[in-house]
Amino acid sequence: MSEQETRITILISGNGSNLQAIIDHRPLLPHNARIVRVISNKKSAFGLTRAANANIPTTYHNLISGKYIAKGEKDEAVVQKARSTYDADLAKIVLDDKPDIVVCAGWMHILAPSFLDPLVAANVPVINLHPAKPGAYDGANAIERAFADFERGALPDNKTGIMVHYVISEVDRGEPIFVREVECRAGDTLAELQERMHNEEHDLIVKGTGEAISRLWKERAEAAAGTSNSS
Numbered sequence: 001m002s003e004q005e006t007r008i009t010i011l012i013s014g015n016g017s018n019l020q021a022i023i024d025h026r027p028l029l030p031h032n033a034r035i036v037r038v039i040s041n042k043k044s045a046f047g048l049t050r051a052a053n054a055n056i057p058t059t060y061h062n063l064i065s066g067k068y069i070a071k072g073e074k075d076e077a078v079v080q081k082a083r084s085t086y087d088a089d090l091a092k093i094v095l096d097d098k099p100d101i102v103v104c105a106g107w108m109h110i111l112a113p114s115f116l117d118p119l120v121a122a123n124v125p126v127i128n129l130h131p132a133k134p135g136a137y138d139g140a141n142a143i144e145r146a147f148a149d150f151e152r153g154a155l156p157d158n159k160t161g162i163m164v165h166y167v168i169s170e171v172d173r174g175e176p177i178f179v180r181e182v183e184c185r186a187g188d189t190l191a192e193l194q195e196r197m198h199n200e201e202h203d204l205i206v207k208g209t210g211e212a213i214s215r216l217w218k219e220r221a222e223a224a225a226g227t228s229n230s231s
């Protein structure tokens with residue numbers, strides 16, 4: 001009997017080099033991993049082309065497309081309501097594919113409870129790649145901010161880092177799965193640091209995804225064993 005597959009949905013916003021790393025190393029992932037869909041919130045994201053080249057279905061889902069909110073909307077209450085509806089619809093798009101896990105690989109949109117709650121209810125873990133160590137440089141432009149600190153001698157041990165972590169509603173604060181330090185070297189340019197960080201990311205996103213899949217199936221096996229023991 002062939003092993004049950006692990007269905008992965010990947011969320012992206014840009015170049016998709018981390019998506020490419022997962023596509024390229026998918027045969028090495030545990031539990032018969034398959035990427036069932038790539039979703040981008042940016043129409044021009046090159047990651048959509050990478051997915052199409054690998055025959056992976058794609059969906060473009062954008063907040064400021066007229067469906068949810070007009071460009072330049074300033075009313076905070078209107079923005080919040082639109083974000084919440086957008087995220088609820090994102091959850092529906094994702095869950096329609098019955099994924100086992102969601103991987104944010106360069107997804108530049110903060111996921112609201114209206115996305116995360118239905119995923120939790122469906123027992124689908126969401127993991128994210130972030131180019132900083134836990135608690136350092138949460139949010140956007142983490143590499144640039146670490147490099148600026150390095151240049152003014154304010155980066156502890158001259159090290160920044162990357163992590164793959166579970167996603168919770170507090171941005172970049174979910175439980176880390178893997179953390180890796182990345183050294184800033186004297187004479188580094190920002191571009192050199194970015195390249196070193198991205199090379200490490202391409203390795204860690206694959207390992208982090210594999211680890212999250214392994215944990216998922218272990219938990220399922222334990223839950224099944226618990227159920228059969230108690231019956």
Ligand code: GRF
Nearest residue numbers: 014015016017018106130131
């Ligand atoms: C990565 O540096 C990731 O950590 C950050 O956005 C970048 C995405 O790169 N959140 P890519 O689109 O995977 O090439």
